[in-house]
Amino acid sequence: MTVTIREIAKHAGVSRGTVDRVLNDRPGVKPEVRDRILEIVNELNYVPNIAAKALAYQKKPVTFGIVMPPKDIRFFESIRSGITSAAEELKDLGVRLEYRYVDNKRPEEGAGAIHELVEAGVSGIMFSVMDDELIRESIDAAAQKNVPVVTFNSDVEGSKRVCFVGQDLHKSGVVAAGLMNRVLPAEAKVIIVTGSLKFHAHRSRVEGFKQGLANSGSRLQVARVIEGFDRYEDTFALLNQTLSEHTDISGIYMATGDIAACLEVIKLQRLEGKLRVICNDLMPEAEHGLRERIIDFTIVQNPERQGYLSLRLLFDLVFAGKQPETEHYFTETHIYIPESL
C-alpha cells in the first residue's frame, strides 16, 4: 500500500490541507502539529506521487531557468540537446524551461539573469557561466530564496549551488597521456597546447596529462607547453614556431585552444600523419581534423549527458525533494577515432 497525504492526515487527525502545508513548508501550522505530522511522514515513509503533483501543477507549470552562453557557441550545442531530451521527458510532468543567454565574459549579465529568473518565480536554475564573485553572490541569494542552482560544464566554486555536473578535466588529461603512450615509441617528444595556465580549468588537463605519464612510468617527454590564450593567431604563431624549431616532436596534445589553428600549422608544415594529435571534444573542427586523419583521437565527456543530468537532478530535487547524492557529477570519458563517428 502506498502512503498518501490522506493517510498521513488520518493518522495525525488533521485535514489533508494541513499536511500539504507542512510538506511544502507553507506557513500557518502550529509548530507542534507540524512536528507531529513530520514524524508520521517519516514513520510511514511517505513519498509524494509525482504524477499527482504534476497534474495538480498543471495550471501553474513549474519553470526552470537556464543560464548559458549564446546559441552560437558551438560547444554548448550538445549540452543543449541533452537538456532538450530531458525536457521532452519532463514536459508531460508540466516542466517548462526559460533560457537566458549571457556573455561568458560579463559576470554582471550572468548574475543579472539569475536575479531576474528568481524574481520571475522559477523553481530552479541551471547555470553555466565562468566563475566570479558577482555570480557567487547571485547564486547564494537564489539559494537563500530557496531556488536551487545546479552549475554545469563550469563550476562556481565556493557558492551555494546544490551541485556541479561536468567533465573531469584532470581525467581527460590522464586519458590523453594513456593514448599517447600507446601510439608513440618510448622516448618520443610531445608538446601540449593549452589556453592559459593561469586558469584552473585549463591547467587541470595539462596536469592530468603529465601525471598520467608519470603514473604509468612513461618515458615520453613533454618538450613544451604552449599557451595560446584560446586565440587563433597566438596559437598558430606559437605552434608554428615551436614545430619549426623542434623537428623531433612526434605528438601534440591539444588540451585547450583553437583546433583550427593547430590543423593549419600541421598542414602548412606538411606534417599530416607524421604527428600523433589528440584533442578534446567533438566540435566541427575536431570532427574535420579526425576525418582528414590529422587528428588521431579526440576525448569527449558526454556533453549531452551533462545537460540531461543537470535538468533531471533539478527536477528530482524540486519535485521529489531528492537531494543530489554528490556535489560533483562527472560525465564519462570517451575516446573517439574517425571510425567511431
Place this chain on the structure above:
Amino acid sequence: MTVTIREIAKHAGVSRGTVDRVLNDRPGVKPEVRDRILEIVNELNYVPNIAAKALAYQKKPVTFGIVMPPKDIRFFESIRSGITSAAEELKDLGVRLEYRYVDNKRPEEGAGAIHELVEAGVSGIMFSVMDDELIRESIDAAAQKNVPVVTFNSDVEGSKRVCFVGQDLHKSGVVAAGLMNRVLPAEAKVIIVTGSLKFHAHRSRVEGFKQGLANSGSRLQVARVIEGFDRYEDTFALLNQTLSEHTDISGIYMATGDIAACLEVIKLQRLEGKLRVICNDLMPEAEHGLRERIIDFTIVQNPERQGYLSLRLLFDLVFAGKQPETEHYFTETHIYIPESL
C-alpha cells in the same frame, strides 16, 4: 491552450467517455462517430497528458515484462542497470516490471515466458533471447494481442517486434580496425578471434574489421581467423597453437570469445606488451586485462543505454502512442583504455 479529451468531446458533440473509447480502441462506438472523433483529434493535435494517465492507472499499474538470460550472466549486468534507472524514472508514473530469466539456449523457455507474460496481462515486453523460430512465433502472437515487444542486445529478425535496441556489431569491428591501424606499423600481421563464423552476430564484427582495414587502405594483414566457439578450452588451444606457429603476429582482435583464455595464452607465451590486443565490452576479465596492460583497448557499446532506451521506447509507445522512429536503435560506440576506467 492544451487540448484535452473534454475539448475533443465538446467539438464532436459527444461525451468524454466516448472519446476515451475511441482513443483507446475500445469497442462500443459507431464507426462514423469514431471516424469523426479521430478526425478532430488529428485536427486539434491532441496529445494525451501522461501525468493524468499515470494517475488514473494508479489502481491497476501498467506492467512491462522483461525476458533475458539469468542474473549470473555478467554481460547483462549493465543492461539491467540501465533498465533499473529507466524504471526509477517511470516508477512515479506507475510502471511496474516483471522479470523472467530464461536459458538462452532453450528457445522454448523464452517463448513460454512471452506467452505467460501476455496471459498475465503485461502491456509490453522487453526481450533478449537468441533468435529462433519458436520465439518468432511467440513474439508475433504477442503482437497479435497488441502486446508490443522490443528486442534488445540480440534481435529476433523477421519477427513482429516493434524495434531492436542494441550494438552495431559491424561498426565495432570497423573501430577495432581503426585502432589497430593507429597502433601497429603499416604491414603488421594480426589475428582475429571469434566464436563461430556461422553466427551472423559473430561474423559481423569480423567482417566489420576486415572492411575497416580495406576502407582505410590499410596494409595490415589478417593472418588468421580463429573460431573458439566461445569455449575456454578451444580458444586457448587454438590461440596457443597459432601464436606458437606464427611468431610474426603483432596484434589480436578478440571479436567474440573467451577473453580469459586469450589472456592466459598471452601470459603463457610471455607476450605481454608485445602484442596489441583489442577486445569488446567491459566484463570483469576485460577490465582485468586492461589494468594488467595486456589488453590495449576495449570497445563498448553503451549497454546501460540499451536497457534504458528499450524500456523508455516501450513506455513511450504504450503511454503516449509514440511509435519508434526507427526499427534499429544502435547505441554509441566507445573506446576504453585502462586510464578511462
Place this chain on the structure above:
DNA sequence: ATGAAAGCGCTAACAT
C-alpha cells in the same frame, strides 16, 4: 490555524 472542496486530465464502472 485548520478544514472542506473544487479541480488537474484521464480511466472505468455504472447508467441510460
Place this chain on the structure above:
DNA sequence: ATGTTAGCGCTTTCAT
C-alpha cells in the same frame, strides 16, 4: 451505443 460520474493523489482557494 453513449452519457455520467466517481475516483487517482496533490494543490489551492475559500470557509471557518
